[in-house]
Amino acid sequence: MEARRAILDAAITLISERGYANVTIEAIAASAGVGKTTIYRWWSSKGDLALEAINDRVGEAIDFPDTGDISADLRRQLLEVARLLDGEIGVLFRGIVAEAQSTPTVGAALLDTIIEPRTRACEARLAKAVDDGQLRPDVATRMMVELIYAPLYYRLLFKTDPARPRDIALLLDYTLSGLRPVPATD
Amino acid sequence: MEARRAILDAAITLISERGYANVTIEAIAASAGVGKTTIYRWWSSKGDLALEAINDRVGEAIDFPDTGDISADLRRQLLEVARLLDGEIGVLFRGIVAEAQSTPTVGAALLDTIIEPRTRACEARLAKAVDDGQLRPDVATRMMVELIYAPLYYRLLFKTDPARPRDIALLLDYTLSGLRPVPATD
């Protein structure tokens, strides 16, 4: 079982150093001091391994804060996510998204183990804000999640430069101003 | 020169059928009835070829309509883009984005030849809408573009199911309501 640990660590290190596509299973095995067979015993592909590695790193983390102010809470959460994506995790994540484009199983696992759980958690917090009258009740929370997070991924996948905190805060502000309850204009 | 055509056509056909990552240069050559050398004579890599193929297909297309109503114009434009991404082009595009994650030259070319030009065109239309008083003047048009298009790419890259027209219209509405000029509340 300690072989698993060595493999996950080696995978993260190598991928963050050289980029997902430039890392071979053989290199991970060598770097972990492990036979290739041992990797294939536990994971069916590089994508599979990368997914577990990223989940292992991120864990249950990034639970949603709830101070009562949805705007402040989302900002804090988004900045935290952006910080993560700016480091090792970001390289890993970009690789997995790339892999997901051509490997359906990885695509499905990406949704199931990463995107969906966090989307759900976010929706819960948003629903509360709707109840509090801080957000429009007529917009599906799922769509709110998309509107809020999409720009972050857009920057991650299309730009080389990371999303700066200032920009993130602004993008969030603009998005939220479209999601606030319309003042009763009687 | 007709070899070029055959190659571009074969590339699009094969990639849309099997997915970007499952297509080899050799397969393209064979399918185009061409020697590998001929492909390498004109393109330096599969990503390079795919980029030209997609540009060849899409062309200058999708110029921004201007009826005076920014909301209607954007909707039309977005729906058109979504329609494109739902077919052959979408598969190709997803492959290129994937490739871009690990091949800097492809990433740069993706920005230069696809993203940037269209972003510029969109910004121009948005600037006009700002002048017309239909959009807030205090938001950078570049950010508006991100807010408007990001959800589309989010769906393309993370979901298996395509973005439905209804959803697209809604997402746009919500986004735009955050970008409208704030009524003087004196």
Next chain:
Amino acid sequence: MEARRAILDAAITLISERGYANVTIEAIAASAGVGKTTIYRWWSSKGDLALEAINDRVGEAIDFPDTGDISADLRRQLLEVARLLDGEIGVLFRGIVAEAQSTPTVGAALLDTIIEPRTRACEARLAKAVDDGQLRPDVATRMMVELIYAPLYYRLLFKTDPARPRDIALLLDYTLSGLRPVPATD
């Protein structure tokens, strides 16, 4: 100790079914319902195991008959050996000879435990025949053994079809006619 039996039996069965080279230690272990470790505890290699298996099967068997007629005795012995080599034992034996070509220890053990003892026994019978005046006294009994048995092995190793009894009898006759005492011709 019953594990040993199961292993030897499994080895013979598998090898005679699939051929020596197509049988792995793992397959023998699985078929014997035994852990690999148990095999390695007692034998150092597949060749080693095969050698013991064949000796176990053949045992002390094939002792040389002595009716007083060397020709008849050899014929009976040769036919018996040929019969053995035509069944399971033959497949095993061919595998061991093959192995012996590249594994010196197996080569040595093949000589020590199989070839030599039987050669000695044969020489003893031949020496008696020489004393009886049935064979030339000026030919080393060891060479006689070679002349008598070599054709049998030649057929075993080079031909797919087994040596037929008729052929064996003939070959022996021809060989022996060269080994009979030269009649005093003066």
Next chain:
Amino acid sequence: MEARRAILDAAITLISERGYANVTIEAIAASAGVGKTTIYRWWSSKGDLALEAINDRVGEAIDFPDTGDISADLRRQLLEVARLLDGEIGVLFRGIVAEAQSTPTVGAALLDTIIEPRTRACEARLAKAVDDGQLRPDVATRMMVELIYAPLYYRLLFKTDPARPRDIALLLDYTLSGLRPVPATD
């Protein structure tokens, strides 16, 4: 085509140095400065390659001399063969025979390309000797070949030490004395 040459040479060198079973295709490729693919392009297996290598080395060689004296001719021929088998070729040949025990195609090819042609040539010379009254007409020439050559292979495959010229001459003498025409004893 010069890759083929390099491969055949490397195969012979390596096999004669380390023994057939201890040489891998990868080692041959590396030693020949060639990709594995190139080997597999031309040969289907190590046995296949070894067979061509040995034929390439031996060539049409070893044609049967005909001085009119069958005994002298065979002796010369046998000594020549023994000389060959004592060097590089012998190691190669033992490996091929071993391989032939478990690989039917190699077994067949061994017969077809090496054993059979030479057996035929030998039979032709023997037939002539029969006509000349030097050998018994009632023994199939094919059997004569077996009787004459079998001891050579016996020594090659079962002993580590090579067959010495003196022994070979003796063995041949004894064999031939059984094959000479029986003097009319009426």
Next chain:
DNA sequence: CAGTAACCGAGACGGTACGTCGTGTCTTCTT
């Protein structure tokens, strides 16, 4: 209108990595 270049198909080539199999060693858990 012949000569010569550019372009092409075909595919051999040296490589790298793949995912699998079997080896012989070792540890763990069961009985």
Next chain:
DNA sequence: AAGAAGACACGACGTACCGTCTCGGTTACTG
């Protein structure tokens, strides 16, 4: 305490493509 079960590092397998490289055999341009 013995032994099955199987994880493990390792090395080789045979395959798939990579990108480079000759090879001949066309067009089609030019001198």
